[in-house]
Amino acid sequence: MFSQYAALVKNLRGVVFAYFEKENVEETLNWLTKKFKYRNLGVPPTIYSKAEKYFEGKMNGKPFVKLEYPVHSLKNLVKLIGENFKIEYEVVEAVILASTYVSPIMVMGWEAFKKLEKICVSKVDSTISLNDFGWKLHFRIVDYTVLDFYGWSVNHSKQLWSQKLNLKKFLEERKNKIEKDKKRYWRLQKGEEKPSPLILYIDLAQLIAQKLENKNFREKFLGLPVEEVSAGLAIEATIFLVRS
Numbered sequence: 001m002f003s004q005y006a007a008l009v010k011n012l013r014g015v016v017f018a019y020f021e022k023e024n025v026e027e028t029l030n031w032l033t034k035k036f037k038y039r040n041l042g043v044p045p046t047i048y049s050k051a052e053k054y055f056e057g058k059m060n061g062k063p064f065v066k067l068e069y070p071v072h073s074l075k076n077l078v079k080l081i082g083e084n085f086k087i088e089y090e091v092v093e094a095v096i097l098a099s100t101y102v103s104p105i106m107v108m109g110w111e112a113f114k115k116l117e118k119i120c121v122s123k124v125d126s127t128i129s130l131n132d133f134g135w136k137l138h139f140r141i142v143d144y145t146v147l148d149f150y151g152w153s154v155n156h157s158k159q160l161w162s163q164k165l166n167l168k169k170f171l172e173e174r175k176n177k178i179e180k181d182k183k184r185y186w187r188l189q190k191g192e193e194k195p196s197p198l199i200l201y202i203d204l205a206q207l208i209a210q211k212l213e214n215k216n217f218r219e220k221f222l223g224l225p226v227e228e229v230s231a232g233l234a235i236e237a238t239i240f241l242v243r244s
Contacts, residue, residue, distance in 0.1 A: 005070040005101075013039040013143065014106040015067065015098040017091075017116070017238070020051030023109035028241050029054065032106065033063055035136070041106065042067040044097050046090040067097050073228040074100060080224070084217050085207060091115050095202050096232035102150050104142040105238035107200075113240050116200055119207070120238075122178050124199035128191030141184050142199060142239045149177070149235040157205040157233035160212070161226045170209055178203070178235060200238040208233070 013036055018025050032041070041063050043055065048066050058064050069075045074096055082092045095116075098105045107113050117123070130138065156174065159165050178201045185199060212218045 005068070008040065008042070008065060008067075009101050009103075011040050012042050012065075012101050012103045013139070015042040015044065015094060015101065015103050016064070016108070017044070017047065017094045017105050018051075018108035018112045020047070020054045023111055025108040026054065028108045032108075032241065033058065035139070036063045039063060040065045042097070042101055042103060044090065044094045045069075046093050050090075067101065069097070070100065070231075071228045073225050074232050077224055077229045077232055080217075080220055081204060081208070084211060084214075085119075087119060088115060091119070092204075095119075095204060095236050098146075099150075099154075099204075099234040099236050100231045102146060102234070104139075104146045105202075105236060107238050107240045110242075113197070113200075113242075116202065116238055117197065119202055119204075120200040121175070121203045121206055122182065122201040123197050124182055124185045124188060125195035126188040126191070126198040127193045127195050128188060129193060134187075138185070138188075138198075138239060142237050145181055145184060145199075145237040146234070149181070149237075152177070153203075153205070153235040154230050154233060157230050158226055160205060160208055160233075161222055165209070165212070167209055167212075171206055174203055174206055174235065196242070198240050198242075200240070202236040202238065205233040205235075 043064050043066050048055065055064055059066060078092045078096050081087065082089045094105055107116060159170055188198060208221060
C-alpha cells in the first residue's frame with residue numbers, strides 16, 4: 001500500500017468532496033474531469049461508497065482514483081476527531097486524507113461547502129467571476145498553498161505530543177502562517193461583485209490543541225503514533241467549485 005501511496009502523491013492534484021447522493025453536481029464533476037484529464041483526482045473511501053454510480057468508468061486514473069489509508073493509525077485519528085468534535089466522519093476523512101496526500105480539497109455543492117466551512121479557521125472571499133484561465137490559475141495557487149504548508153505544519157503539529165506545548169504560541173504561529181498565505185489570492189479581491197467564499201483554510205491541529213485539556217481525549221490522542229498521524233495534521237486548503 002505504501003508504494004502505491006508514494007506514487008499517487010506525485011500525480012494527485014486534488015481530493016474531491018461532495019454529497020453526490022444529495023446534490024446535483026454532475027455538471028461540475030464533468031467540467032472538473034475535463035480540466036484534469038491527464039492528472040489524478042482522489043476520492044475518499046466514504047465519499048466513493050456513497051456515490052459509486054457517479055464514478056463508473058472514471059476511476060483508475062480516468063481521472064479519479066479511490067484513496068486508501070496508507071497507515072491504519074490515520075483511520076483511528078479520523079474516528080477520534082469525528083467523535084470528540086461531533087464532525088461527520090466523511091468530513092474529517094476528506095481533510096485528513098487530503099493532508100496525507102498533500103493535496104487541496106475540491107469542494108462541489110453548497111452542502112459539502114457548508115460542512116467544511118463549519119470547521120475552517122480562515123477563508124478568502126472572491127469578488128471576481130473566474131473564467132477557465134482564472135480557475136486553472138487558482139487550482140495551481142491552492143496546490144502551492146498546500147504543498148508549501150505541508151512540511152512546516154506537519155512538523156509543527158508534532159508539538160501536540162510534547163509536555164512543553166505552549167498553546168497560545170502554537171495557535172498564533174499557525175494562524176500567522178495562514179494570514180501570510182492568504183496574500184497569494186490578491187487577484188480575487190480585484191473585482192466589484194458581491195464577495196463570495198472561494199478558499200477555506202482548515203487546521204485540525206488547532207482544534208486538537210484546544211481539546212488537550214480534556215484528559216480522556218488527551219490520553220487517546222497521545223496514544224496515536226506521532227510519526228504516522230502527524231501526516232494528517234497539515235494545514236489544509238479547499239477551493240469551492242461554484243461556477244456562474
